[in-house]
Amino acid sequence: MTIKKYWDKATRFIAVRSDNPELLQAQYQSFARQMPMMYLILIANTWALAITHMAEAPIWLTMLIPTAFTVTAGTRIVFWWNVRNTCPSLEAAQAALKQTNRIAAILAITFSAWALSLFPYGDPYAQSHVAFYMAITVISCIFCLTHLRSAALLVTGIVNGTFVAFFSSVGQPAFIAISINVALVCVVMLVILMTNYRNFEKMIIGQQQTEALSNENLRLANLDSLTNLPNRRAFFAHLLASIEAAKENGTRLALGVMDLDGFKPVNDIYGHSVGDNLLIEVGARLSTLPPNYRLYRLGGDEFAIIVMEAAEDDLLVVNSNKLLERLLVPFNLPEATVQISASMGIAVYPDIASTTEQLFDRADYALYHAKRNRRGAAVLFSAEHESRINDDSRIEQALKLANLEDELSVVFQPIINIRTQRVLGFEALARWKNPILGQTSPALFFPIAERAGLSGFLTKHLLRHALVVAKNWHNDIRLSFNLSVHDLNSHDGVLALMGIIEGSGFDARRLDLEITETAFMHDFEQMKQSIETLNLLGCGISLDDFGTGYSSLSRLHSLPLTKIKIDRSFVTDLHKKPASYKIVKSLLALGHDMELDCIIEGVETKEELAALEKLGGTIIQGYVFSPPMSEQDLEGFLSSNPTVFNGSYL
Numbered sequence: 001m002t003i004k005k006y007w008d009k010a011t012r013f014i015a016v017r018s019d020n021p022e023l024l025q026a027q028y029q030s031f032a033r034q035m036p037m038m039y040l041i042l043i044a045n046t047w048a049l050a051i052t053h054m055a056e057a058p059i060w061l062t063m064l065i066p067t068a069f070t071v072t073a074g075t076r077i078v079f080w081w082n083v084r085n086t087c088p089s090l091e092a093a094q095a096a097l098k099q100t101n102r103i104a105a106i107l108a109i110t111f112s113a114w115a116l117s118l119f120p121y122g123d124p125y126a127q128s129h130v131a132f133y134m135a136i137t138v139i140s141c142i143f144c145l146t147h148l149r150s151a152a153l154l155v156t157g158i159v160n161g162t163f164v165a166f167f168s169s170v171g172q173p174a175f176i177a178i179s180i181n182v183a184l185v186c187v188v189m190l191v192i193l194m195t196n197y198r199n200f201e202k203m204i205i206g207q208q209q210t211e212a213l214s215n216e217n218l219r220l221a222n223l224d225s226l227t228n229l230p231n232r233r234a235f236f237a238h239l240l241a242s243i244e245a246a247k248e249n250g251t252r253l254a255l256g257v258m259d260l261d262g263f264k265p266v267n268d269i270y271g272h273s274v275g276d277n278l279l280i281e282v283g284a285r286l287s288t289l290p291p292n293y294r295l296y297r298l299g300g301d302e303f304a305i306i307v308m309e310a311a312e313d314d315l316l317v318v319n320s321n322k323l324l325e326r327l328l329v330p331f332n333l334p335e336a337t338v339q340i341s342a343s344m345g346i347a348v349y350p351d352i353a354s355t356t357e358q359l360f361d362r363a364d365y366a367l368y369h370a371k372r373n374r375r376g377a378a379v380l381f382s383a384e385h386e387s388r389i390n391d392d393s394r395i396e397q398a399l400k401l402a403n404l405e406d407e408l409s410v411v412f413q414p415i416i417n418i419r420t421q422r423v424l425g426f427e428a429l430a431r432w433k434n435p436i437l438g439q440t441s442p443a444l445f446f447p448i449a450e451r452a453g454l455s456g457f458l459t460k461h462l463l464r465h466a467l468v469v470a471k472n473w474h475n476d477i478r479l480s481f482n483l484s485v486h487d488l489n490s491h492d493g494v495l496a497l498m499g500i501i502e503g504s505g506f507d508a509r510r511l512d513l514e515i516t517e518t519a520f521m522h523d524f525e526q527m528k529q530s531i532e533t534l535n536l537l538g539c540g541i542s543l544d545d546f547g548t549g550y551s552s553l554s555r556l557h558s559l560p561l562t563k564i565k566i567d568r569s570f571v572t573d574l575h576k577k578p579a580s581y582k583i584v585k586s587l588l589a590l591g592h593d594m595e596l597d598c599i600i601e602g603v604e605t606k607e608e609l610a611a612l613e614k615l616g617g618t619i620i621q622g623y624v625f626s627p628p629m630s631e632q633d634l635e636g637f638l639s640s641n642p643t644v645f646n647g648s649y650l
Helices: 002-014 021-052 059-083 090-117 124-144 149-169 173-221 232-249 263-270 272-287 313-328 356-373 383-401 442-451 455-470 491-504 517-521 524-536 553-557 578-593 606-615 631-639 642-646
Strands: 253-261 293-299 302-308 341-349 378-380 408-417 422-434 438-440 478-483 511-516 540-546 563-566 597-601 619-621
Touching: 021 059, 021 090, 021 124, 059 090, 090 124, 090 149, 124 149, 124 173, 149 173, 232 253, 232 293, 232 302, 232 356, 253 313, 253 356, 263 272, 263 524, 272 293, 272 302, 272 313, 313 341, 313 378, 341 356, 356 378, 356 383, 383 442, 408 455, 408 631, 422 442, 422 455, 438 442, 442 455, 455 478, 455 491, 478 540, 491 524, 511 524, 524 540, 563 578, 578 597, 578 606
Parallel strands: 341 378, 422 478, 478 511, 511 540, 540 563, 563 597, 597 619
Antiparallel strands: 253 302, 253 341, 293 302, 408 422, 408 619, 422 438
């Protein structure tokens, strides 16, 4: 049993290991680069020995056998040279190394026998050459077979054992000394070989561990830690690769960029932990996709989908809307039941984009369009959107190059109390007349200015201008001025506005700052802090576009609001639309309950005015009374309304 145990251990020691595939392949690659050199050394040594014995030994020993060996070795040189830079499969590498073990054993036996068969021929010098040949050959093989321990041990054992046994039996003290010396050198060489092999093994294992750690870090770097979906980094890498694949295959690729609707209020009302749980559930619902769909989380509440071999446009939109419908089912979270929706922008390669950047920008633009006009639906980027992008680009460039001090102006639209027929105030509205673009609507250039980071400059300029004009009005007339989320999303921005107001000499108590309801969806706490600061200055706070946003009434009630403005979308053809009529009625009642003045804007016709008066609407703004006026026209308007100076703002 003990003998078998040691035999099995020895067998495993000289066998080709297969328990570590990476180590096996590393052995193969290193070994393959060394083998041609070993065979060249053996060929050179063999012919050197054969030549020294040609005069005495038979021709079959000095010519035929070396020739046959040269052919065999040459064939192996060609083989190893051709595969020296390849990375074979595990099975191929193992088979090649096992074959090398067998060939090494056969060659060691064959050429030991050949060399010793030459020993009887020739003088003592020639006999010494035989000993030198066997000694130098085995040492060379040990060096060349360093990374294939099993072959090195087999060759050393066969050649060295034969060498020591033969030359010890010759009876010549010099040869006995040489055999012992060679044996000792080979032992030392084998010790060095084992040490180098262990170091090689440790190096490969260390590389494996480092590579595994690197791969894990790379995996984590490309993985969203919350949803376990591929993240933004992975998305852009995969998008680039997918476009290249689509280009090569001549197929369509679709990119969908998706944003959740109503996610911000969930965070604000229930807390970020609930928001995180919601994102996890959203990812889980969307993960069950067709094989050609890949889902990513870009960050926040934004997701993306890459669709390989995308369907035709109509079917693509239908499938995308079906995907969005999954999110309409309420989410039953442990803390609360939440209902949201999502909007998506879609762009197709190569139809409307040729690069990664273009494709993403167009999908993002389509998403922007969906959020503004078709919330909760999928919108495909079209030629119309392309035209809008070009127009937006021209406007952006014009804004950056414009002399806004000369080109930007302010007009004023009156706000009327229809019961007293008195002007209560004016809303300041921006106007931009560019030498190239002409008159450009604020609805066009303000969103572009916001994206370009110019909105802050525009707001400050317009506010200064409006305050200069309003300073000359009677003390009973108020000024309304619009602020965007970008004006209020930082403490420094609010301080800048306060500085302008205080430096103008205009009484802040006569200033109403209008803020849209949707602004509070971005960062409610920051918005609240900003308007509270402005309210402490004395400014009134008007909630613009009331009824179109998604903020909770309880949260709005916590704000220091003084007025609400009912959006014009509810007013248009009010007298013909029962639904709009009921909405306005409800909003007026809500404003009354919240003890807030209600300003109804966008009133264009006498019929609308009559309907609003019937509903109890009091404060009206719109073309039914006057379009926005320049500073010069304003003076004439005020002089034609003498009762205004006796009015008060209800």
